Amino acid sequence: MLKRLQRWIQDKSGIGENRDALAVLRRRVDALAALQQQHLPETLSLPWIPELPEGVSPAIHRADAMFRFPLSVSGGDWVRAASEYFGAGRELALAAKKSAPMAQSLLDFGGGYGRVGRFLAAEFPTAERWVYDPKAGAMAFQQNAWGARPWNGTPVDLVVAGSVLTHLRPRDAAAELQRMLDALRPNGLALITLHDATPETQVHSATEESALPELEDQLNPENYASVYFSAADWNRLVPAGWTYRVLPERFGGTQQILVVTRAEGEA
Numbered sequence: 104m105l106k107r108l109q110r111w112i113q114d115k116s117g118i119g120e121n122r123d124a125l126a127v128l129r130r131r132v133d134a135l136a137a138l139q140q141q142h143l144p145e146t147l148s149l150p151w152i153p154e155l156p157e158g159v160s161p162a163i164h165r166a167d168a169m170f171r172f173p174l175s176v177s178g179g180d181w182v183r184a185a186s187e188y189f190g191a192g193r194e195l196a197l198a199a200k201k202s203a204p205m206a207q208s209l210l211d212f213g214g215g216y217g218r219v220g221r222f223l224a225a226e227f228p229t230a231e232r233w234v235y236d237p238k239a240g241a242m243a244f245q246q247n248a249w250g251a252r253p254w255n256g257t258p259v260d261l262v263v264a265g266s267v268l269t270h271l272r273p274r275d276a277a278a279e280l281q282r283m284l285d286a287l288r289p290n291g292l293a294l295i296t297l298h299d300a301t302p303e304t305q306v307h308s309a310t311e312e313s314a315l316p317e318l319e320d321q322l323n324p325e326n327y328a329s330v331y332f333s334a335a336d337w338n339r340l341v342p343a344g345w346t347y348r349v350l351p352e353r354f355g356g357t358q359q360i361l362v363v364t365r366a367e368g369e370a
């Protein structure tokens with residue numbers, strides 16, 4: 104009886120022989136997924152997408168982890184994954200429009216494959232729209248799909264960074280936050296999303312990318328993690344001369360949206 108119980112626990116927890124079998128199975132699934140990835144068209148054909156505002160592109164790049172991860176964890180639930188993807192992108196673009204309605208130039212910082220960028224294009228049709236992302240494939244996609252321009256360092260009225268500082272270790276986050284703020288014109292503002300504050304800052308190696316090793320254009324995991332800042336560490340990260348407020352809106356239901364501006368008298 105005890106032996107049967109031990110075997111049952113091993114089956115459930117994947118230790119001993121079962122652990123080895125699970126590792127083999129994992130590699131086999133990863134290999135099949137990598138092969139399949141090579142045969143996907145660049146943009147996915149979805150069986151369903153929500154109704155989108157006029158002019159918003161429905162194109163989703165095959166390597167967009169922002170779509171592939173929810174699709175994977177939902178077990179292939181297209182409706183849920185597409186609703187979350189387009190819903191989150193729209194939420195942040197609308198918050199940007201509300202915060203900086205007159206912006207004539209904007210930068211989608213860490214814009215990835217444009218979950219937000221496509222809605223920025225619709226909300227700010229006459230603005231100069233720049234994009235920056237370390238992924239070459241993402242940069243190319245945003246340029247081709249809705250005409251975002253690769254950022255050349257030009258100062259802007261608005262920076263939008265959706266779920267970027269949620270992935271950078273504190274030292275890198277400080278440097279990238281400074282880079283975003285340096286990019287702002289005198290009355291400019293930055294919209295930055297963060298996880299809700301935790302009692303201590305937490306850095307976890309598991310990310311949506313590490314869960315999907317078949318996706319091309321992967322970042323070095325040393326530089327890309329899941330990061331939850333404590334309020335004290337975040338406040339230390341915000342450079343002197345800058346201040347922020349938290350909007351009532353949320354990003355994807357899970358992240359807070361901060362508006363960072365120059366402190367009074369610093370313009």
Ligand SMILES: C[S@@+](CC[C@H](N)C(=O)[O-])C[C@H]1O[C@@H](n2cnc3c(N)ncnc32)[C@H](O)[C@@H]1O
Nearest residue numbers: 169213214215218219236237238265266267279
């Ligand atoms: C979670 S994704 C979010 C993408 C997009 N903003 C969105 O909301 O769909 C994080 C993005 O940050 C980019 N990234 C990683 N390191 C970065 C860095 N040091 N500076 C700017 N972007 C970075 C990644 O390539 C990735 O596209």
